[in-house]
Amino acid sequence: MNARAPGERGPARRCAREPVAVTGMGLVTPVGTSAAAVLAAMCEGRSGLAAPAAGHALDGCLEVAGFSPPIDPESVLPGPQARTVDRSIVMALRAAEDALADAGIEVGRDVDPYRIAVIVSNVGGSATLEQQVLSRAARGRLGVSPYLLAGVLPNMGAAHIAIRHGIRGYSSSIGTACAAGAQSIGEAARLLRADEADVVVCGCSEAPLHPTFADAFGNARALARGWAKDPGGASRPFDRRRNGLVLGEGAGVLVLERLAHADARGAGGYAAVLGWGATNDAHHIMTPRADGEGAATCLRRALADADLAPGDIGYLNAHGTGTRLGDLAEAAAVRTVFGEHGPPVSATKAVTGHLLGASGAVEAAVTAAALGRGLLPPTHNLQDPDPGCALDHVRGAPRATRAEAAVSTSFGFGGHNVSLVLGAPATRRVRRA
Amino acid sequence: MIDAEIRRFALASLREMNFDVEGLDDDSLLGPAGADLDSVALAELGIRVEDRFGVTFADDEAEQLAAMTIGEFCQAVAGLLAAAPTAGS
Structure with a gap:
């Protein structure tokens, strides 16, 4: 703890893009x-x-x-x-x-x-x-x-x-x-x-x-x-x-x-939040834009906020709900931003189901754990990938990785898109989930 | 007789509301120094009594509940019942 009065703001020394x-x-x-x-x-x-x-x-x-x-x-x-x-x-x-x-x-x-x-x-x-x-x-x-x-x-x-x-x-x-x-x-x-x-x-x-x-x-x-x-x-x-x-x-x-x-305070960190982005599709109350344009712009914003290029991202934890339209739009967005040779992708909802708003927080935690372990988890049940959702899917078995940065995406009814960029631990001490 | 029934109902209600009724008696305060009901809990107790006995607490009466003992509360309910003899079960 420091000697500031309660609630007092510290000196203005923060870099706007400092990881947390x-x-x-x-x-x-x-x-x-x-x-x-x-x-x-x-x-x-x-x-x-x-x-x-x-x-x-x-x-x-x-x-x-x-x-x-x-x-x-x-x-x-x-x-x-x-x-x-x-x-x-x-x-x-x-x-x-x-x-x-x-x-x-x-x-x-x-x-x-x-x-x-x-x-x-x-x-x-x-x-x-x-x-x-x-x-x-x-x-x-x-x-x-x-x-x-x-x-x-x-x-x-x-x-x-x-x-x-x-x-x-x-x-x-x-x-x-x-x-x-x-x-x-x-x-x-x-x-x-x-x-x-x-x-x-x-x-x-x-x-x-x-x-x-x-x-x-x-x-x-x-x-x-x-x-x-x-x-x-x-x-x-x-x-x-x-x-x-x-x-x-x-x-x-x-x-x-x-x-x-x-x-x-000598606290170990699991990961760092390097950046994030948010956009709205401004399209429909319950379905995403088919071209994934809103989600793609969201991903680009998050990368820019983290000061990273698409090639720096070594894993993407997808929103991946299992709805036809949602998965197609998300795959389109990922291909738009990362091209044909994008990062390995997997979806947590295959084992948890859709925890609505909670899923984004759970999936950020999973993404942090995956980076910490150097292990990319597969998408359960992904036996026959939809050609319309062509991505570098992790399926069957986990993949070892040395990825230092990963993205977790979330999309909400109402057209809300959010992308988080997580990185390997930024504290001097490191924890593994 | 009605007093005993009111007291039994009030204590059963507090138990259902997850309050510790062990050791409470007519002299125990409903508020923080006794059963420890806060304003929302007092409101719920009031609602339950209104529902069971068909009485209605005026706003100023409801405000005084926190300062009452369980005995005083039961008397207040009995008073309301007596004033509205056609109400109740």
């Missing part, structure tokens, strides 16, 4: 609760997707989904609140607690409470809202809990994390649907580069596994169908037999830190 360190990671996913576990699941082809159990609220709504492990709400919240918060907030709290512990940060001891920020969001506690709407329909006004808002608002993950850990600096929640997790990391980097904080807790948590959301995705014809007998085969990004995404739940929270701050 990823010093902690906390994940909740259908294939494990660490980046190393998700990387291993991808490398081993171990799917986290399953049919809903008989009697589950989703039985009959969804053929297959990505269920994350149960978390006792009372392990992260006082009893009376634990009863009333949405699962998305419980997972956000768990992931944030794990990420801060992983980074070795206790607020007040390792960082000034006013110099740590939190940028965490979720689409909103829609399962809890669904239940309350039904309760109100059945019982009228008295069926509605006064705890509802504190349990479901999209900012409440960030708010609960701030309250639990005493984080008193900047706080916000990014609402860009499935780009939100990645964008939270980008905004965190922006905050650190501007010296508005020393540490940022950033990411996203999503709990969309309830009937109303399942039916909304299903009726939009976005979900993979016909995989009830082979749930592990349902999510198959870039494969010719892909026919939609698989909904999943989970959370990804990263601790980002100014390099000098991480070095000063």
